[in-house]
Amino acid sequence: MTVKKETPDESLFVSGHRACHGCGMALGVRHILEATGKDVILVSPTGCLETFTSPYGLSPWRVPWIHHVFENAPAVASGVVAALRFQGRDHTRVVAIGGDGATFDIGFGALSGMLERGDDVLYICVDNGAYMNTGGQRSAATPAWAATTTDPAGRQSMGKAEMKKNLPEIVAAHGIPYVATASIAYLRDLKKKIKKAMTYHGPRYIQIDTPCPSGWSFPSHLTLEIGRLGVNSGLVPLFEKENGEITATRKIKRKIPVADYLKKQKRYRHLFASERGRLEIEKIQALADGHIEKYGLLSVA
Amino acid sequence: MGNIRVVEGSEAVALAVKACRPHVISAYPISPQTHIVEGLARMVADGDISAEYVKVESEFSAASVLAGAAAAGSRSYTASSSQGLLLMTEVLYASAGMRLPFVITAVNRSISAPINIQVDHQDSMSLRDAGLIQFYVESVQEAYDMHLAAFKIAEDPDIMLPVMVCMDGWVLTHSYERVQFVDQQAVDDFLPPFAPEHHLDPATPKTWGSYAESDVMMEFKYAIHKAMTEGKPRIQAILRDVSALTGRDNSGLIEAYRIDGAEIILVALGSVTGTVKDAVDELRDAGKKVGLLKIRCYRPFPHEEIWQAVKDANVIAVMDASFSMGSEGSIGLDLKAKLFGRPQAPMVVDFVAGLGGREINARTIHRLVARAEEIHSSGLVLPESEWVDLDPTIVS
Amino acid sequence: MKLTKGAVVEGGTSLNYKTGTWRDQRPEIDQELCNHCGICRDVCPDDAVHVNDDRYEIDYDFCKGCGICAYECKADAIQILPEEK
Numbered sequence: 001m002t003v004k005k006e007t008p009d010e011s012l013f014v015s016g017h018r019a020c021h022g023c024g025m026a027l028g029v030r031h032i033l034e035a036t037g038k039d040v041i042l043v044s045p046t047g048c049l050e051t052f053t054s055p056y057g058l059s060p061w062r063v064p065w066i067h068h069v070f071e072n073a074p075a076v077a078s079g080v081v082a083a084l085r086f087q088g089r090d091h092t093r094v095v096a097i098g099g100d101g102a103t104f105d106i107g108f109g110a111l112s113g114m115l116e117r118g119d120d121v122l123y124i125c126v127d128n129g130a131y132m133n134t135g136g137q138r139s140a141a142t143p144a145w146a147a148t149t150t151d152p153a154g155r156q157s158m159g160k161a162e163m164k165k166n167l168p169e170i171v172a173a174h175g176i177p178y179v180a181t182a183s184i185a186y187l188r189d190l191k192k193k194i195k196k197a198m199t200y201h202g203p204r205y206i207q208i209d210t211p212c213p214s215g216w217s218f219p220s221h222l223t224l225e226i227g228r229l230g231v232n233s234g235l236v237p238l239f240e241k242e243n244g245e246i247t248a249t250r251k252i253k254r255k256i257p258v259a260d261y262l263k264k265q266k267r268y269r270h271l272f273a274s275e276r277g278r279l280e281i282e283k284i285q286a287l288a289d290g291h292i293e294k295y296g297l298l299s300v301a
Numbered sequence: 302m303g304n305i306r307v308v309e310g311s312e313a314v315a316l317a318v319k320a321c322r323p324h325v326i327s328a329y330p331i332s333p334q335t336h337i338v339e340g341l342a343r344m345v346a347d348g349d350i351s352a353e354y355v356k357v358e359s360e361f362s363a364a365s366v367l368a369g370a371a372a373a374g375s376r377s378y379t380a381s382s383s384q385g386l387l388l389m390t391e392v393l394y395a396s397a398g399m400r401l402p403f404v405i406t407a408v409n410r411s412i413s414a415p416i417n418i419q420v421d422h423q424d425s426m427s428l429r430d431a432g433l434i435q436f437y438v439e440s441v442q443e444a445y446d447m448h449l450a451a452f453k454i455a456e457d458p459d460i461m462l463p464v465m466v467c468m469d470g471w472v473l474t475h476s477y478e479r480v481q482f483v484d485q486q487a488v489d490d491f492l493p494p495f496a497p498e499h500h501l502d503p504a505t506p507k508t509w510g511s512y513a514e515s516d517v518m519m520e521f522k523y524a525i526h527k528a529m530t531e532g533k534p535r536i537q538a539i540l541r542d543v544s545a546l547t548g549r550d551n552s553g554l555i556e557a558y559r560i561d562g563a564e565i566i567l568v569a570l571g572s573v574t575g576t577v578k579d580a581v582d583e584l585r586d587a588g589k590k591v592g593l594l595k596i597r598c599y600r601p602f603p604h605e606e607i608w609q610a611v612k613d614a615n616v617i618a619v620m621d622a623s624f625s626m627g628s629e630g631s632i633g634l635d636l637k638a639k640l641f642g643r644p645q646a647p648m649v650v651d652f653v654a655g656l657g658g659r660e661i662n663a664r665t666i667h668r669l670v671a672r673a674e675e676i677h678s679s680g681l682v683l684p685e686s687e688w689v690d691l692d693p694t695i696v697s
Numbered sequence: 698m699k700l701t702k703g704a705v706v707e708g709g710t711s712l713n714y715k716t717g718t719w720r721d722q723r724p725e726i727d728q729e730l731c732n733h734c735g736i737c738r739d740v741c742p743d744d745a746v747h748v749n750d751d752r753y754e755i756d757y758d759f760c761k762g763c764g765i766c767a768y769e770c771k772a773d774a775i776q777i778l779p780e781e782k
Contacts, residue, residue: 015744015759016711021719022763026742041373041501050510053711056517056704059508060711064501066372067510068365069395075362079325079369079377080501082353086324086375092503110365113358187739213763221764221777224740400703461702499705506708513704520700 022220024210035194045102074114100141153270185227217266234288311336317448324375333470334408360385374500397432402455419658563592580666604639720762730774
């Protein structure tokens, strides 16, 4: 049997980078670049991706890539776009790829500014739910009840109390042409979304769930499996919003209970250690059920 | 020579920037620089300038836009003041480290708290460690002239650093002065398009913003210092070229005014130097051997040029409009560091004057000179800066 | 060798850093069982599965031994074995 799909002649994100074993983000980035092709300029903020791809002299990026500082990838991207526009280099597209810390928290203002200006930037958030580069501190993207080093579970805590910031909806409220959520568990779907985003001009946002074996504590071979469980539990809803309307959702063929997803990750282990924890799991189930209802995620029986 | 018009200081700067044909301008308002970006906005709205004008949501982003544009191969510009300049600090350090050239007008204004919108130099002085080239101007005309030089200096292949042109807020930006403009053709002949060695381009994919381990970090940082210090001749050559263009000699890293035989030399920068020159004339008329050393290029610090100018004086009276809390005035720190150990170096007395826009007039300077003489006669080296016109009775 | 100005470097240079030394387990593809679906190549975070003339091969210079390829292989054609140091 021959290879079923096209593969690139030359990889744009090569081996030798220093991502952890089984890194969901690294996998995602390989496919982002397969989908965008090489006529791009990438901008990344400080974070896992930046750190594992840029020790001096050892870069996996076969496209132009710039890291400036932590807060400003969206603004740097705006600057690149302005330069390209002035220079008449319209065919080269600008793609920002940043983690959740940079996107949800410290770079949130700059992101909003870029969206509001209508700059032609595809911003991709590779979301592993914490400041993983520095050891796993909470971000606004950390799901509620997950334990992190700054929101640890303890005698008086069930992990993060605050709900995950709904950044895709906040971004969509800026009135931009394309917003989507994706997962590295579904690579073809991810690439389709990137390709579709590239057909639009103006600001676009894609948030990719990138499971993190190191940070979420699961064996490194389970990265896609964990991603699938997250999606099929309803906790990680996958949808596309084009010009303000939901145009597609990824249906869940077989819904799995959230506990099946949570129990495989040490960051939720505290929920299985007490009766109180088990009650919290019910709240997480309600959250997942809420997503399923809101986005119509269950396949029609 | 070009035409002469009476214009507001901000307008002169906007016209200088326009003449330099930037590709990208970012804009965020803060008093007292706002007239500059507004002037540029009007030019964009009328199609008189073809730059991409990016209206950002903070000064952090204003500087970041310039970094992205410069990396992508475009000449870029913004203006800011005070709190806005401080907000850019991280971006400016990173841009210097990545050798990204652009020009920022620092319209000098004091730093909170308390909040005060009048002029002093705390804002730009707080950034002097970052690896930017810094100039301070005396007049609107000099502001115009220095902006013509700034882009060429920033983009020089051996320099490749951000350049900050500092001009006093309100005093220069909002006063009207007779300015002689340079013809566009002459500016175009002087300033070729930005042509960096590297820029973001899919045809030659490069990685910008690597991290450096301890084994190479010092060398990367030293390279910035080296570019600045070894860049002094290049900076002077470009300033001389601008002088040829304008017919005005602003070519020195310093300007010495009536230094010959001076026993007391005042060191100052910015618009106050105009007042100091008047005071020096009055004092000279009265028989006092006083002179002024105006520092035009503050970073790289022109210590050799300063030494040659001041070495025969008895006392140097530094006029600092910024202060390093817990230590001494900014220029005082730089100057004393560089003169220390020089044979028979003059005594240096550091005066802090003008913070928060407090008036400095000729009489202030006369008092300052008298005080410097007194201190010099006493032979005592002062452990602290002298805060001029301070009312200690209200200090809590 | 002289440092570059501003630490700007050529892309693709990470190929000089052999992450294969990170392994403590190694995947091995059974070519008889392999059905050439390409999933292993798709799911490797390190781009360490290459196709040569329709033959799928692990690049042991870079494979970190995460085990994703073996787990995702639908044909059970990839075994995880301990890495011999």
